Structures are given as structure tokens and as C-alpha cells.
Amino acid sequence: AGCSSDGDDQERDVAVVVDDERCEANADLGTLTYVTGYHYQASVTQLEVMSAEALGYFDAVCLDIEIQPGNGDVMGNAQLVSAGTAHFTPTSNEAEILQAHERDHDIIGVATYGHVPISSLLTGPDVEDLTELEGQTLGHQSMLPAPLEAMLTEAGVDIDSIDQVEAGYDPSVLPRDQVQALAGFRSNEPHQLDAMGENYTEWLPEEFGVVGSFGVMAVNPEWAGENPEAVEDFLRATGRAFDHCADNGEECVAHAEELDEAGYDTEHNLAVWESESELVGSSTPEDRPRGHIDLSLTEEEAGTLVDVGELEEVPDLEPLFDPQYLEAVHTAAEIVWADDQ
């Protein structure tokens, strides 16, 4: 079952890598809940958590992590974390941390894995310029991601003239021509449309000079402040798992599939993982640890939010992101894992 956290049936030959005191303190916290963003999808910030559990890395840091599948509602998850029902949850990008903050949810980002926007805009193959979308319909999932809005603005599109609708998670609305443009994740919808054999054009925000991020791990700041070592060790274990999964995608996706009960599209998820982890690699500077937070980039991303009217002003970012947990478990770009030494 998805909520099983000890999985006694699995092989666990990983030794404890933290000292006894720390191990005891972590164990004393009892079961901690991580709620995924969307089901058991093999995204960055999800697959490595599921794999860390399966590979026994959480056991190695004496954390008892319970993995709960989310339903795709980021703000709902933010609410769960603020309320203390869950302890860790991913958000799609840093902007969502700001938005959650705007909405009085108490969460902060502790790691940002991708440093380019993951959103992309899909249109039919014959669209040559984004201004052609004026007067057309654009579909999104609950709201148009800020990077895409910024991209459209950059491209000189009069956004007000575009009819925006919520189109759900089924990308086939695009080839059906119910929408002429579709907001999506570049790791998701394109793969689906490819699988359907449909033609489309993908528009990437960075090509219009728009910066962004994806794959943010968030926690409740108050709880994290009280239990910094647990947050550190959570990041340690997932970082370790990321390393493993970067080379063993198939194995890790199989771990995710294990959790799922309702039918898992392995192929699609492997594609998601591979494209996202690749983006993480390519957007992380050589000398920085994976997941590092670059507040200057964040500032810029926040700026686009202000430009598109999502935010009134760029808030004080310091309190909303706390890189120290991640830094504490890395030396330079390498994760600290006692076993290795």
C-alpha cells in the first residue's frame, strides 16, 4: 500500500549513516508525512523521495517517512503542510512558494532543483508567431503559469484578448482544436502528444528571456526551525536517491510503480523523469549542489510575477527560502553520505 513506510519485505542492507544521537532524535519524531504533488508521477522532487524510501535511505538516516499521493492541487498541499498534516511537499516552482505565501500558507522552499521554467506553451504546428493566438482560446490547469504569461508579454501578445479556460490535464484538447494553445509541463504534455502521434509546436519561455525554476521542496518553516536535522537528513536521503536514480531511471520508476495501485504508465513516467532530471543537470552550475537556491534567479522570477500582475511587489525573499538545510548536507556539490567516506 502507498502508505506503508517500513516495507519490511524490502531488502535493507544500507547502514545507518548518522550518529546515534541524531538517529535517535530523528526516530523520536515518529512518522513524517510527505505528500506528493501529483500522484506517484516520476517527477523530480517525487521520484527520488519514493526511491529513497524504497532504497532504504530514509532508514539510513533514521527517518520514518510516509508517502501520500497528492491530487495535483499545489495550494491544497501547501495548506496540508501549513496545518501540520504533512511535513514535506513539492511545489512546481519557486513562484508558487511566493503565491502560497501571498495566500497566507506557511511554507518555505528548502531546495530548488530546476533553474529553468518547466512550463511550456503548446500550439498547433502551423502557429508561427505567438501573436497569432490573439482572439483564440488558451487552456491551462487552474491558472496560466507566470513564466508563460511573461513569455506572451515578451512576445508582444495582448493577453487580454486571449480567451483563457481551464482545460484539465488531458492534452488532447489541443489536437481537437478546442483550445489553440495549451499550457503544460515540458516533461509531460509533449510526451503524451508524442505518444498519441500528434503534431504540435512547443514554445519555451527561456527562449524569450524569461527565467524560472521547477522542482521545489517545501516545508513548514516553524516545524523545520524546530527540527532542522530532520529536514537536513530528508534532503540528504533524497539527494542520495537522486544520484542513484540519475543513472538508474528504470529501477526508480519501478519503485514508484510499486506504490501505485491504480494502473501506472511506466513508459510515460520514465520519460518524465529522464527529461526533468536532465533539465536539472543542465541548469545546475558545476560547483553548486543539486537543489541549490539562487535567490537572484528567484528575484528575477518574482519580477515576472509582478510584471504579470500576480504579485504587487517582490516580497522579502530571505524568509521564504532557506538554503541552509541543503548546504548542511553537502560539501561543495557533493552530498555527505557517511558510507562513502
Add this chain to the structure above:
Amino acid sequence: MSGDRIEVRALTKSYPGSDRPALAGLDLEVPRRRFVSLIGPSGCGKSTLLRVLAGLTSPDEGTVDLFGSGPRALCRAKAVGLVPQTPALLPWATVRRNVALPGRVNRRAGRGTDTVDELLEGVGLAHAARSYPHQLSGGMRQRVAIARAFALRPELLLMDEPFSALDEFTRESLQLQLLDLWQQRSTTVVFVTHSVQEAVALSDTVVVMAPGKVHRTVPVDLPRPRGTSAVTGPDARTIADTVRAHLRQAWDGGAAEPEPEPTGAR
């Protein structure tokens, strides 16, 4: 076999889940325009016979011939009036609308009807025309059902203990109206009653039923119109006593369980 009578042959009817048949080979002949009373022990099948005649249930075996056609054909002609044993009024309709019902239902048949007000006055319910059934006493409800059956001036009038809940004088008045109707139109009346006296006073023939069968048919040879004297006279007495004797036989034979009878007549 001819169009001028009701002819029922070897009628058999068992209700599902019941061991004793309600009708067990019943034969009956009623010439047109005749007034026939059915009398018999409780549960002997009188209501069932009436339901078969009205085409409301079909017999397991046997034939029913009503003036050369079948029960359904006669209903189709709007020629059948039924007063069921329970008044069966529409609870959501006023007395007036309940009585007006036959005139409204199936207008195509277009049979003339008495005006509703006359009918209501006839049964002494003019003052209650706008009441609803739940505001009526038991006898008043029964009178509404009677008025409703009279409304069509039917060719065949089937009445199941219509006067059982009425006091003697109301009953007398309604009996007279029934006889009126019967004589003005060529109505044939099949009348179920438990009152031997009533049967003798009204009918041409009294059919005494034993469980599932006709036990005996007693002709009532009294002149008409029958005044109070004729009905209470010695001839009537004799006939009533005959009927009563047959009824007694039917009752004794039919009671499957010995009835506690202190007189020990059995």
C-alpha cells in the same frame, strides 16, 4: 349462449398462495334486466365473482358471457358500474369530483350521465359536495361510491355490499333510487348483500352461495312495485325463511372450522 343474459360456466379461480379455490366450478345465469342478489357466508367468493364479471381478474377456468360479449367489451362500452366493497374514492378529489369521475373518464364513450348535483342530492350529500373523503364518515363515503356508480346509468351494475354502512332509512331511500334506476334503464343488477331481508325486498332472484359455488337459487315471486306491506308480508317472510335456511346450509357446509354454536343446531 345467447345475447340476452349473463352466463357463467364452470368458473374456477384460485388465488396464488391459497389452498382453497375462491371459486370452484361456479355456474350462474342471469337474464338481462334481472335484479339478482348474491348472498352467502363471509369469504365464499362473492367479491371474487363480481371481480370476474367486471373483468378485473380472469378465471383459471370457465367462461364468462355478458350479453353476448365479454367483460372487457362491456367495460369498453362504459356499460359497467361497480361499487366495490371498500369505497375506493380518490382521496385528493372532492366528493363532487369523485362522483363526476365516470363522466370525465373516457369521454369518447359519451354515455349520458345524470348531473352530479342531482346524484349528490339523491344520496343526501349535497351539503358535503366540497368535502374530501377523509372528512367523511364511513357511511358518507359509501354513499359517494354509490352515487359514482349510478352516474353512468350502466347496463350492468355490480354492487358489493353497497349499503352495509348505512342506517335503515338512508338505506331504504337508496334502495328506492336503485330500483328506480333499474327500472328506467335496462340495467341488470348483481347485488351482494348480507341482509336476507334486503335481498328479498329488492331482487327477482336470490342466489345463495356456498364457498366457491352456487348453493341454491331462490326466485322471489313478489309483485312490483313492492310497498312496505309486500316486503313484510307473509309471502316475503316465507321466501326469506327459505333463503335463510339455504344460507344456513351453505354456512354449515362451508365453515371448515367448527364454529362455536351454543344452540347446537348442527
Add this chain to the structure above:
Amino acid sequence: MSGDRIEVRALTKSYPGSDRPALAGLDLEVPRRRFVSLIGPSGCGKSTLLRVLAGLTSPDEGTVDLFGSGPRALCRAKAVGLVPQTPALLPWATVRRNVALPGRVNRRAGRGTDTVDELLEGVGLAHAARSYPHQLSGGMRQRVAIARAFALRPELLLMDEPFSALDEFTRESLQLQLLDLWQQRSTTVVFVTHSVQEAVALSDTVVVMAPGKVHRTVPVDLPRPRGTSAVTGPDARTIADTVRAHLRQAWDGGAAEPEPEPTGAR
């Protein structure tokens, strides 16, 4: 004002939405152990009076004293048996369970009851014990209701036209059982009927009602036990004629609408 009688004073009862009161200042006294028949035109308030006596409805004005207590107190003692005008059986229960009902309900009152089988045999329904009400004829249902009321051997037995759907002999047999019950126990019986003959045959007193009121009280001074001869004898005739005359008056006075009466007696 004393514990040995039913005393009803100045009873008034109007149903909402009705212009004529159902009871209009009715006075009645019934000594304990008396057998009283109520007779009166249809709709004159007999059932309403019974419902007041049973505590089922409360009068607008007037007092009800039942042997020194009120209707509810008497019901509480499980001393009231009611046979309503419609049988009111539980459709989902067998005949046997329907009759056994009073014994099961409110066991605390712990009044001895006849065995159900005896009761069923008494009303001639032993063979139908396992039938359901919808499988019974009208008269059979009525007999179930009677057996149910007998089951408690109540102190006050209120019967609303209990025998109306029964043939003469079944009726006779049940009358005898009723008298048995009445004599064995100190039962007081208030008995609504439309049969003058039945009223005279059974009761100590016949109360003739006019709409809303007691019109006249006729004592029946016939010796008991009353054999067939006593009931059909000249004394009985005289009493019956008296009752009938009063009933006629009540009927004439009460009928708000002129009834079509060809005899022109009015």
C-alpha cells in the same frame, strides 16, 4: 361524577374546515357493565363519539368521565378494546400476528389474554391464521379486527359497526361470543350498529342519535339470555318499532337536504 359509569357531558366537537359540528353538546350516561347500542343516521357523529371515548381525539368542550378516570388512563390500563369502522389491520403481519398484537404491545400492563388460536377459531378464521390481510375477503378482515379487540378482554369495548360485513349466521355466532365476553367479564360495551334488530337483540339500552346529539334513549327490557324467541317476540318488536320511530325522527330532522322520498311520509 362517580366511578361506576361512563358520563359524558355537553360534548362539542367540530372538525377543522367543517361548518357543522360533528358533536353539538352531547350528553350520555352509561352505567358500568351495561351493553349500549348507538344507532343513528349516517354521519351523525357516532364514530366521532367513539373516538372521543377512546381518547383518540379531544372534544372542543365538555367532559368525559370513564369510571372515574379519563380515556387515557383507561387506555393506559389496557382496558379499552376498539374495533374501528375500517378493520385497520397491519398489512405486513399475518392474521395470527394481528390478533396477537394486543398481547404483545405494552406487555407491562400484563392483562391476561385468550390464546390467539381460540380467538381465531371463535371468529372462524383458524384456517386463515397464516394469511395476510390482502388475501382476505372484507368480512374476514372485519373478523380479524373483532378477534383482536376481544383479545384483551377489555373493561370497555368500543365497537364501530363491527358486524356490518358479515352474513347473518356468522354475525349471530359472533354476537353470542360478544355477549359471552360481556357477561364473563365486567365489560361495558358501546356498540355502534345500523341494525335496529341487532341493537334490540343485544343491548340493555339503545341510544338513538340525531346529528351531534342524543335524540332519545330507549331501554330494552328483555330477559337474558335472550333466545331466538325472545328476540323475535312481540316485546322485542315493540321496542324495535319504538327505536325505528325515533330513528326516523332523527333522520328526518337531521337530513339537511330533503331526501327524495316517494312515500311522502314527511
Add this chain to the structure above:
Amino acid sequence: MSTTEHSPSPAAHDARPPRRRTRVPAWLHPRTWAPTAVLVALLAVAWQAVAREHPYILPELGEVGRTLVEEPSLFLENAWTTLFTALIGVLMGAGGAFVLALLMSELDVVRRALMPIAVVLNVTPVVAITPALVVAFGFGMAPKVVVTALITFFPVLINVTTGLRSVPGPVLDVFRTLHASRLEVLLRVRLPSSLPYTLAALRVVLPLSIVGAVVAEFVAAGSAGGLGTMIRNSAATARLDLVYAAIACLAAMGVTMLALVTALERRLLFWHESQQDPAR
């Protein structure tokens, strides 16, 4: 030692002079509203206690009230959007179910053919097929109306079907001897007989239509307005005061609808046992 009972009291208020009844409307009497008022007050206190402890579960009532008062037109407009969808939906759903129930009760073939399909429709979670509905009906109001109609369809179908069969046998007998057509039996007997069931279904289904519209706004792509959209957006932004203010509007709509059905019942069912004097 005699006891006289002036009013033997199971039906005690029969005895009161009727004038009394008409003078003060029943609903003004404390007996009518006091229990609700007391319970509501208690719940409010409990609510506040929870709200103070767990701001993520419930908002404070004062806040909800303030939100409602501040922008009444916002709520009125959105309520109207939702109500409109709900009403059209229930009209189609309940209306269709009613007609179908009539057909089924008359034609056994129809019943046998359609009942299994109705059941399948009923267990199909509409939220699951809203994407398909949007594909089929576009982004406008249509898919929402369809969702509402689907949700309200089944309770009406079942109750009316049961009701149409609940006719006393002797009444049918009389109609049969009158050679009433099936249509006449249907209109004059079966339909009125089924009224208690139909009205019970309405009681269930009218509030349900509001839920249906809200759920549709929730899940159907392309919802610009309506209380459902408002609730979803407010929930996403953790504006619980807005969420519950919207729910309060929904509740008001639901209660009003039920009151209407109750009034209708009084008018139409005066003859039915269920409407007789409760003290009998």
C-alpha cells in the same frame, strides 16, 4: 373520587379555539424556531472554538459575516450563476426522470430497456466524465447543466417509479371498469398517488441540484463564475472566509428550496396521511 379530563391531550391542541391558531403564524412561535436557534448557537460556539485552534479547518464566523456583508453583490452574482445552472439542470434532470418514470410505469419494455442504463449512468461518477462532457458540449454552461441533470436524475426516477406503483387496488378496479385509458389512469390515479414520493424526491433533488452545479463548476473546465468556482479559487488561496461565505449562500439557497417544497406539500398533499394532524 372522579377525574374529569377536559382535554385528554394526545390531540390536545384540537381543543384550543381555532382563532388562536390563525392569529400568530406558526413559524413566529418560539416553539418553532427556538430549537434551531439554540442548536445553531451551540454549534456557533463550537465552531469558534475550532476556528481559533485550527484556522485551516474553519474560519472565524465574524470574518465570514464580514466578507458577506462587504461585497454582497459579488455573492449575489455568483449565486445567481450557480442557481441558474442548478435550476436548468434540475429541470432537465428531474423533468426527464419524471417523464421516463411515466413511460417506464406504462411500458414494461421501456423499463426493462432503460433501467439498467439509468443505473449505469447513476454510478458513473460525473466528475470522471466531465472532461468528456466538455469535449462534447464545449466550455460553456452546457456541460455543467448536464452534470447537474445527471446527478438529479436518478433519485427522481426511483421515487416516482415507486410512487406510480403505489396505488390502492380498489381504486384501480373502478377505473378499469370505467374502461379508462392507460393515460387516464396515469393522469387521474397514478400521478396523484405518486405525489408523496415525487415531493420527497424533490426535497432530495433540489438541494442536490445546487451541489451538482457547484461540483460541475469545480471540475468542469471553463468556469468563469458561480459559487463553485469561487469556492475552488478561494480554497486554493486559503481564503476560508470566502469559502464558507459561499457555502452560507448555498445553504440559504438550499433552505429556501426546501421551504418551497414544504409549502407545496401542504398545498398538494392535504389529503395524504403524512399531512394529517401530527397528534392525530
Add this chain to the structure above:
Amino acid sequence: MSTTEHSPSPAAHDARPPRRRTRVPAWLHPRTWAPTAVLVALLAVAWQAVAREHPYILPELGEVGRTLVEEPSLFLENAWTTLFTALIGVLMGAGGAFVLALLMSELDVVRRALMPIAVVLNVTPVVAITPALVVAFGFGMAPKVVVTALITFFPVLINVTTGLRSVPGPVLDVFRTLHASRLEVLLRVRLPSSLPYTLAALRVVLPLSIVGAVVAEFVAAGSAGGLGTMIRNSAATARLDLVYAAIACLAAMGVTMLALVTALERRLLFWHESQQDPAR
């Protein structure tokens, strides 16, 4: 020229020898299943036509069938998850409603106090409060059960309340003279009288419980399995064959539940008008 009617036919099959009836079970007779079969076949053809044209609206039936057959255990397990939630939910919801209806029918105070609150609960779109429910009840089955219970509560409450009031007056009179306690009247008269209404409610609410469970799986965080989760995920990946295979499972569950209620009705309502010979 005389016509004799052997079987005057409105109740024609009364006349058939009863043996015939018992030998072939009714449901085996073509009369029973043919209409459904024909309509289903027609619908299947129409379905296929749409599916070929618009693969995004409906999947081809063959595919759905293949999906079902390929991994039966997947569907069985998820169906069981959903069914379990649904059953616990309906047990709580319908059970609670039943008990509350009893209380309401006996104690007017309870009715006046709780009815408005029940209405408010009924119009509260549960999807709107699932996040709060998850916060309140955690990730497990509890919030889903609560959603199901909330959805199934109201139809039972309304129907049972109406049913408990539908008792013929004279029967109550008899019980009153027997000085039956309120409890006895309730158990021996009101409850059996309300059965037709209660069973109609069950017919509505059992399939509804499945919908409730599915919706809950849809919207509540922490759903790893169940047909609702399956439908959501498959819809997101445009696997319409999986979606409709899951819906087919739901339909099968719903139809089975209804068949059970029908069987129950036959057993319990033999005495009620609605169960009498349809040809009377």
C-alpha cells in the same frame, strides 16, 4: 352470436397454469432481457460510431474490453478499495440518517433543531471541504468515508422521514387505545409502514455511495488506489480505455447493488400495493 372470453386478458397471465411460471425463472425469459439487450446493442453501435470519429470522447469498446480482460486483478483490487469505502460510508451515512429520521419523527424538537442543519450539510459541496476534511481526518480512508456518508445521508433522511409519517390513521388509533408506547408504535407500525420509502431511498443511495467514494478518491489527497484514483490518473494521461473500463466496473457494482435492493423489496414488501400483481 355469442362471444365467450376464456381469458379477458387485462390480467391475462392469471389464467395461465401456475406451473409454467415456476419452471423457467422469469429473468431467463427473453421478455425480461431482450429489451435491454436490444437497446444495449444499439447503444454499442452508436458508441462505436462516435468512438471512431472522436477518439478523445469515447474509446472503442473492444479496447475497453481488452483492457478489462488483460488485468482483471487490477480492476478487482481497485474496485474492492472503492467498494469498501462506499460500503462503510453508506453504512454510516444511511445508518445515521435512519436513526436521525427516527428521532426526528418522535421528537419534534430534534426535527426542528436538526433539519435546517442537515439541509446546510446537504448543500455544502463536499468537494469544497475535502481539504479541510483531510486536515481534520488525516490521509487515510476516513475523509473518503466521511464524504460518502455526507452524500448518502440526505436522501435517506428525507425518504424515511416521509415514510414514517405515512401511516394509516385507523391503525394508529388501534395502537393508541392499546396504550402502545411511542417506541412500540415506532417499531410495530411506523417502521414497517415506512419500508417502501426506505427501500426507495436505498435504491438511490447505494449507487450514490459508489459515486461518493469515487469523488472522494478524486479530490482527497492521499488516494493511492481505488477506481476513482484510477479514473483520475487515466483521464490525465488520456487513457480513455482505462477510464471506461473503470466506469464499467462501477456500473457492475451499482447494478448488483440495485439487484440486491430489488430482491429485498420482493421479500419485505409483498404486502404493499406496489408489489401486487402489475395486471391487478
